[in-house]
Amino acid sequence: xxxxxxxxxxxxxxxxxxxxxxxxxxxxxxxxxxxxxxxxxxxxxxxxxxxxxxxxxxxxxxxxxxxxxxxxxxxxxxxxxxxxxxxxxxxxxxxxxxxxxxxxxxxxxxxxxxxxxxxxxxxxxxxxxxxxxxxxxxxxxxxxxxxxxxxxxxxxxxxxxxxxxxxxxxxxxxxxxxxxxxxxxxxxxxxxxxxxxxxxxxxxxxxxxxxxxxxxxxxxxxxxxxxxxxxxxxxxxxxxxxxxxxxxxxxxxxxxxxxxxxxxxxxxxxxxxxxxxxxxxxxxxxxxxxxxxxxxxxxxxxxxxxxxxxxxxxxxxxxxxxxxxxxxxxxxxxxxxxxxxxxxxxxxxxxxxxxxxxxxxxxxxxxxxxxxxxxxxxxxxxxxx
Amino acid sequence: xxxxxxxxxxxxxxxxxxxxxxxxxxxxxxxxxxxxxxxxxxxxxxxxxxxxxxxxxxxxxxxxxxxxxxxxxxxxxxxxxxxxxxxxxxxxxxxxxxxxxxxxxxxxxxxxxxxxxxxxxxxxxxxxxxxxxxxxxxxxxxxxxxxxxxxxxxx
Ligand SMILES: [Zn+2]
Ligand SMILES: [Zn+2]
Numbered sequence: 001x002x003x004x005x006x007x008x009x010x011x012x013x014x015x016x017x018x019x020x021x022x023x024x025x026x027x028x029x030x031x032x033x034x035x036x037x038x039x040x041x042x043x044x045x046x047x048x049x050x051x052x053x054x055x056x057x058x059x060x061x062x063x064x065x066x067x068x069x070x071x072x073x074x075x076x077x078x079x080x081x082x083x084x085x086x087x088x089x090x091x092x093x094x095x096x097x098x099x100x101x102x103x104x105x106x107x108x109x110x111x112x113x114x115x116x117x118x119x120x121x122x123x124x125x126x127x128x129x130x131x132x133x134x135x136x137x138x139x140x141x142x143x144x145x146x147x148x149x150x151x152x153x154x155x156x157x158x159x160x161x162x163x164x165x166x167x168x169x170x171x172x173x174x175x176x177x178x179x180x181x182x183x184x185x186x187x188x189x190x191x192x193x194x195x196x197x198x199x200x201x202x203x204x205x206x207x208x209x210x211x212x213x214x215x216x217x218x219x220x221x222x223x224x225x226x227x228x229x230x231x232x233x234x235x236x237x238x239x240x241x242x243x244x245x246x247x248x249x250x251x252x253x254x255x256x257x258x259x260x261x262x263x264x265x266x267x268x269x270x271x272x273x274x275x276x277x278x279x280x281x282x283x284x285x286x287x288x289x290x291x292x293x294x295x296x297x298x299x300x301x302x303x304x305x306x307x308x309x310x311x312x313x314x315x316x317x318x319x320x321x322x323x324x325x326x327x328x329x330x331x332x333x334x335x336x337x338x339x340x341x342x343x344x345x346x347x348x349x350x351x352x353x354x355x356x357x358x359x360x361x362x363x364x365x366x367x368x369x370x371x372x373x374x375x376x377x378x379x380x381x382x383x384x385x
Numbered sequence: 386x387x388x389x390x391x392x393x394x395x396x397x398x399x400x401x402x403x404x405x406x407x408x409x410x411x412x413x414x415x416x417x418x419x420x421x422x423x424x425x426x427x428x429x430x431x432x433x434x435x436x437x438x439x440x441x442x443x444x445x446x447x448x449x450x451x452x453x454x455x456x457x458x459x460x461x462x463x464x465x466x467x468x469x470x471x472x473x474x475x476x477x478x479x480x481x482x483x484x485x486x487x488x489x490x491x492x493x494x495x496x497x498x499x500x501x502x503x504x505x506x507x508x509x510x511x512x513x514x515x516x517x518x519x520x521x522x523x524x525x526x527x528x529x530x531x532x533x534x535x536x537x538x539x540x
Pocket of ligand 2: 470471472479480483496
């Protein structure tokens with residue numbers, strides 16, 4: 001690729017970069033050519049976007065649909081008191097353009113979703129994840145893996161931060177480390193749990209640093225390492241990460257090859273909704289509903305598609321056939337009976353149910369929220385894992 | 386020579402864990418506070434050995450579990466001061482694989498030999514150095530403190 005030339009003004013503006021051998025004129029031209037997507041213009045997104053704009057990143061995309069609230073100002077330094085009530089995108093654009101008028105800022109005024117993520121991400125070289133919730137975090141990760149783009153990850157909670165580079169070439173992804181999300185009830189958000197205002201600054205700047213290094217192709221990135229930041233004791237530690245060969249998205253035999261329903265995957269919402277939902281042709285049953293029908297003596301073929309060790313920890317009976325073995329063990333699944341598939345959170349079982357439908361099974365439904373929803377709604381004595 | 390202080394309960398817990406998982410390797414983390422010449426360990430956390438492939442001679446703690454242990458330690462005012470694992474029917478000496486897998490410079494790595502199912506020698510090595518490139522194990526002395534502290538399990 002032909003790198004863009006630097007103007008006289010740019011040579012002056014970036015002179016402190018230009019004299020660094022690791023950056024130099026070529027590196028600065030790389031920065032100018034780079035296209036970075038920053039997901040979220042909040043706590044992490046603020047320092048990230050500010051430093052990337054200052055560093056001379058040519059194209060910066062911002063995804064956010066939120067409005068500035070007074071309670072954001074304690075940490076979201078892109079926004080100021082006058083911006084309360086404004087769209088974060090507008091407030092951010094003003095600050096970033098003022099900082100660097102040459103910046104090509106692309107505003108994505110939307111909530112990132114399975115429907116739009118691939119389309120939005122595809123135009124960028126690097127994705128920096130500044131989201132504050134699990135569904136979007138898995139969504140960003142999976143989309144990055146599918147598109148082969150590095151995911152510069154950061155997260156914060158109370159006094160604790162984490163940073164890494166996921167989905168880099170041959171490196172592990174977020175899902176290699178956290179195959180499944182924690183149950184939603186155990187996850188207080190920053191709104192509920194609180195967060196030290198300067199912490200996103202610390203972690204967001206680490207993300208910005210990693211992004212710049214990826215663009216320059218210099219130094220050693222956090223790929224394969226999870227940096228743990230303990231702001232209260234000011235201690236940095238790192239945990240070595242390995243690519244998980246069985247990873248559901250980046251492993252040798254991925255469980256999915258397209259984006260899924262991340263709200264459902266994270267056990268949020270669907271099990272609470274009373275009306276029957278249908279996803280890709282598969283009816284979604286709540287745990288309470290399945291229990292009711294089992295108690296009523298209905299003839300249901302309960303199919304557990306988790307791994308044997310999970311079954312040992314907790315199960316609601318039924319036949320255990322791990323997701324990966326289903327294609328070879330169809331003969332064990334009765335075509336005539338009504339099948340209810342379940343797993344831990346409902347994502348693997350949805351895949352299994354879709355596969356069964358394609359294989360000619362007509363009466364297949366999915367236990368939405370999986371056995372974790374069962375533990376929440378039906379039988380709290382069931383061990384959570 | 387640095388000194389690793391272990392409470393009696395932790396010392397016993399490490400040995401018991403090694404016997405419990407025999408002939409497979411056990412592993413876990415050691416929680417404590419820094420003392421003048423080494424770590425003072427007050428609690429141990431059993432971890433799941435994720436190396437199911439060759440658990441007789443390798444050990445590895447899942448990153449997510451390690452993050453959780455670190456968080457729990459902090460909640461108790463402690464931090465991860467080291468790790469332990471067992472060597473079933475092997476001496477309590479570090480292997481090249483152990484060194485390659487050790488990344489927490491400044492932490493103690495305890496190895497307990499388990500001979501025919503019974504815990505035998507137990508040795509500790511401080512991971513010294515400044516970086517991955519020059520890290521090395523240095524033998525340290527284990528000192529046992531008689532105390533009430535008990536282990537707790539990582540879930
Ligand atoms: Zn992965
Ligand atoms: Zn060993």
